[in-house]
Amino acid sequence: MTATPIRHGRCLCGAVELIVTGPMREVVACHCKQCRQWTGYYWGATACPDDSLAVTKGEDRIVWYRSSETARRAFCGACGSHLFWKMDGTSQISMSPGLFEDPTGFGIGRHIFCADKGDYYELPEDAEQVAKYT
Numbered sequence: 367m368t369a370t371p372i373r374h375g376r377c378l379c380g381a382v383e384l385i386v387t388g389p390m391r392e393v394v395a396c397h398c399k400q401c402r403q404w405t406g407y408y409w410g411a412t413a414c415p416d417d418s419l420a421v422t423k424g425e426d427r428i429v430w431y432r433s434s435e436t437a438r439r440a441f442c443g444a445c446g447s448h449l450f451w452k453m454d455g456t457s458q459i460s461m462s463p464g465l466f467e468d469p470t471g472f473g474i475g476r477h478i479f480c481a482d483k484g485d486y487y488e489l490p491e492d493a494e495q496v497a498k499y500t
């Protein structure tokens with residue numbers, strides 16, 4: 367039996383700390399306009415089941431923003447670090463891979479909403495690309 371992986375994460379200022387227990391998804395890079403506006407570039411996110419995530423510090427510092435009729439985004443109210451993306455009615459939560467201690471071991475998977483990508487960067491040539499989300 368292998369030990370269940372436990373990953374520790376924190377925002378830039380350390381006001382928010384979290385632990386994820388168990389497997390996490392590979393990183394999906396999203397090039398949609400909302401993610402580009404939110405992050406200033408494009409956003410890559412790992413994900414886990416809701417009940418794998420525990421916010422161990424600073425729950426009250428997390429600010430949720432309703433970014434669409436179907437999803438919300440969260441950031442640290444003190445330093446602005448991008449934390450979570452959560453679609454309504456699902457039991458999975460997406461989060462920034464950069465929050466976690468290195469090496470993260472995540473790896474990158476697909477690039478999505480490539481049709482909406484910005485003109486200020488190129489996609490990696492070997493990237494698995496999806497025009498919209500599938």
Ligand SMILES: [Zn+2]
Nearest residue numbers: 377379442445
């Ligand atoms: Zn912070």
Ligand SMILES: [Zn+2]
Nearest residue numbers: 396397398401
């Ligand atoms: Zn997006």
